Amino acid sequence: MVFDIAFFVLAVIIVGAALAVVILKDVFRAALSLVMLFFTIAGIYITLHADFLAVVQVLVYVGAISILIIVAIMLTHDARQGSTSGKLRIPAIIVGLLLLGMLVFTVVTTKWQLNNTPPLEPTTAAIGMKLFGEGGFLLPVEISAILLLAAVLGAIVLIREK
Amino acid sequence: MNLTSLGLMPVGLMHYLILSAVLFAIGLYGVLAKRNAVVILMCIEIMLNAVNIALIAFSRYVVPVQLTGQIFALFVMVVAAAEAAVGIAIIMAIYRSHQSVDVDKLDLMKW
Numbered sequence: 001m002v003f004d005i006a007f008f009v010l011a012v013i014i015v016g017a018a019l020a021v022v023i024l025k026d027v028f029r030a031a032l033s034l035v036m037l038f039f040t041i042a043g044i045y046i047t048l049h050a051d052f053l054a055v056v057q058v059l060v061y062v063g064a065i066s067i068l069i070i071v072a073i074m075l076t077h078d079a080r081q082g083s084t085s086g087k088l089r090i091p092a093i094i095v096g097l098l099l100l101g102m103l104v105f106t107v108v109t110t111k112w113q114l115n116n117t118p119p120l121e122p123t124t125a126a127i128g129m130k131l132f133g134e135g136g137f138l139l140p141v142e143i144s145a146i147l148l149l150a151a152v153l154g155a156i157v158l159i160r161e162k
Numbered sequence: 163m164n165l166t167s168l169g170l171m172p173v174g175l176m177h178y179l180i181l182s183a184v185l186f187a188i189g190l191y192g193v194l195a196k197r198n199a200v201v202i203l204m205c206i207e208i209m210l211n212a213v214n215i216a217l218i219a220f221s222r223y224v225v226p227v228q229l230t231g232q233i234f235a236l237f238v239m240v241v242a243a244a245e246a247a248v249g250i251a252i253i254m255a256i257y258r259s260h261q262s263v264d265v266d267k268l269d270l271m272k273w
Contacts, residue, residue, distance in 0.1 A: 151244035
């Protein structure tokens with residue numbers, strides 16, 4: 001019951017913040033509402049009993065990616081121009097609404113096979129066992145380490161002065 | 163107003179999926195319509211977060227004890243972090259050569 005009310009409050013904040021990101025003319029304000037969006041999505045994860053992912057969301061998105069985006073806004077001086085829309089604004093709205101209609105139609109008409117087992121809580125140990133345990137996802141973890149290394153090296157190479 | 167009779171309570175898988183669809187559509191609109199490359203990157207992050215909400219909702223309501231959806235969302239976050247780092251490096255390189263991050267002015271590959 002508490003989670004139900006929390007879901008609706010968080011959902012309203014999320015949709016409002018997401019709309020603010022695409023509507024606001026000031027790029028910096030858009031970035032700040034993006035930070036709020038990331039925070040409230042962490043709240044949504046808590047209502048889904050995903051406590052570990054909520055913390056990871058705050059660490060990775062609120063802590064790292066939003067700072068990266070704000071630094072990018074500071075370093076590129078298009079912030080004065082604001083975040084304007086291009087010529088394709090109306091087609092983009094139509095495409096977005098079409099996709100939304102299609103997705104909502106599919107979600108509402110599909111008969112989902114729900115499972116009424118109560119969710120695991122806390123999830124941290126179980127996720128650790130899944131990732132590193134026997135028959136788990138150890139190979140993808142190793143591959144993602146290589147991916148992150150490649151991303152860091154790629155970013156350094158791209159941004160280096162020639 | 164009775165929320166139960168309207169189908170709004172209790173909150174289930176459908177609510178989370180619709181929230182995720184709304185977020186994804188907003189992100190898609192931003193990616194298609196915006197001219198500032200940094201804002202486009204922000205909208206891509208919105209779309210990735212929408213996907214994560216859907217994955218975790220499926221994990222919670224369809225396979226509550228296996229956590230596979232949460233593991234997948236974790237990998238989506240890893241890829242999103244890598245994508246943000248490389249994307250911002252690319253934007254910086256573009257800004258250095260063009261003094262602008264307006265994607266309408268980037269017509270180098272147009273012929």
